[in-house]
Amino acid sequence: MEQTTPHILPADWRDFFALTKPRVMTLVIFTGICGLLAAPGSIHPVIGFTTILCIAMGAGGSAALNQWWEADIDSGMKRTANRPLPAQRMRKNDARDFGILLSASSVVILGLAVGWLAASILAAAIVYYAVIYTIWLKPRTPQNIVIGGGAGAFPPMIGWVAVTGEVTAMPILLFAIIFMWTPPHFWALALFVKLDYANVGIPMMPVVKGERSTRRQILIYTVLLAPVAIAPWAIGGTGYIYGVAALALSIAFFALSLPVAFRQSVEQDSMQPEKRLFGFSILYLFALFAALVVDRVAAGQGWI
Amino acid sequence: MDLRNMAMTPEEEVEFRKRQRSRNWVVGGVLLFFAVLFYAITIVRIGE
Numbered sequence: 001m002e003q004t005t006p007h008i009l010p011a012d013w014r015d016f017f018a019l020t021k022p023r024v025m026t027l028v029i030f031t032g033i034c035g036l037l038a039a040p041g042s043i044h045p046v047i048g049f050t051t052i053l054c055i056a057m058g059a060g061g062s063a064a065l066n067q068w069w070e071a072d073i074d075s076g077m078k079r080t081a082n083r084p085l086p087a088q089r090m091r092k093n094d095a096r097d098f099g100i101l102l103s104a105s106s107v108v109i110l111g112l113a114v115g116w117l118a119a120s121i122l123a124a125a126i127v128y129y130a131v132i133y134t135i136w137l138k139p140r141t142p143q144n145i146v147i148g149g150g151a152g153a154f155p156p157m158i159g160w161v162a163v164t165g166e167v168t169a170m171p172i173l174l175f176a177i178i179f180m181w182t183p184p185h186f187w188a189l190a191l192f193v194k195l196d197y198a199n200v201g202i203p204m205m206p207v208v209k210g211e212r213s214t215r216r217q218i219l220i221y222t223v224l225l226a227p228v229a230i231a232p233w234a235i236g237g238t239g240y241i242y243g244v245a246a247l248a249l250s251i252a253f254f255a256l257s258l259p260v261a262f263r264q265s266v267e268q269d270s271m272q273p274e275k276r277l278f279g280f281s282i283l284y285l286f287a288l289f290a291a292l293v294v295d296r297v298a299a300g301q302g303w304i
Numbered sequence: 305m306d307l308r309n310m311a312m313t314p315e316e317e318v319e320f321r322k323r324q325r326s327r328n329w330v331v332g333g334v335l336l337f338f339a340v341l342f343y344a345i346t347i348v349r350i351g352e
Contacts (some may be wrong), residue, residue, distance in 0.1 A: 008321050009316070009319060009320055009321075009323060010320070010324055010327060011329040012323055012326070012327075013326060013327050042346050046341075046344045046345060046348045047345070047348060047349075050341065050345060054342075112345075113345045113349070
């Protein structure tokens with residue numbers, strides 16, 4: 001038998017690691033840490049570390065379940081065809097079991113080490129992403145990104161609740177910020193990779209409703225995001241450091257979304273405004289959450 | 305996995321062992337890490 005059969009070999013451990021979408025996880029870990037650091041009160045470093053680890057494990061587990069479910073779709077897109085499952089470097093059921101193990105243990109460990117309120121929110125986030133979003137709504141509605149954004153919005157809330165033990169206005173606002181941020185962030189990307197999604201039957205906004213509608217909705221969500229981003233300062237939850245940063249970032253985000261909203265792509269379009277908006281959206285979220293932590297530290301030190 | 309029907313070439317055999325070994329190291333490391341972490345969590349929670 002000359003033909004090699006890659007399934008027979010045990011999968012490389014690096015492929016299991018790749019299954020957790022490490023690059024998406026950096027944002028999850030970062031916003032989780034920010035929620036943890038910005039919350040009033042203190043948490044023991046070991047418990048804080050465990051919280052972040054559990055958030056990361058939960059995110060990794062649901063990412064694995066997402067790829068288990070979407071293996072066929074992923075094999076049809078250039079961007080995802082080389083993931084461990086579509087490239088057949090791993091058995092499908094192994095990915096499923098790995099995802100369930102990671103998800104379940106993350107919830108149990110968080111519950112035992114930190115608290116069951118934070119653990120319940122983590123469990124809700126995992127079910128929301130792996131079941132409600134991936135299995136149910138993503139293949140059915142062009143608003144899928146709005147719904148999927150909800151999953152990415154949980155980490156700072158979990159970090160915050162791990163410290164305070166209660167759900168107040170601030171963790172809900174942190175959730176709302178990422179929730180409103182995701183559509184313009186992702187649709188900017190979808191505008192310059194839309195052909196891929198069209199081929200595999202996922203109803204991405206640019207494919208279903210057309211470019212004009214997508215561009216208009218990018219602007220709408222960017223406008224809606226601004227008051228939500230400024231709200232933590234407006235309700236007195238933060239100091240002016242965060243307030244000024246939120247204001248400046250919101251104006252910049254709005255300014256970059258304007259050219260995207262009111263243009264139409266042409267043949268061989270380089271899509272520069274869309275790529276710029278997408279790049280800035282990542283910077284926006286990092287900077288906004290960093291400002292939240294800086295503001296909190298400054299207040300704690302009595303600088304402001 | 306049915307081992308009897310697995311006719312592996314020597315190269316595949318080498319790759320098989322290599323992957324098995326590296327996976328064992330990773331699993332061992334992860335288990336050790338969690339043993340230490342659980343110990344630390346226990347000490348911290350007892351002290352509260």
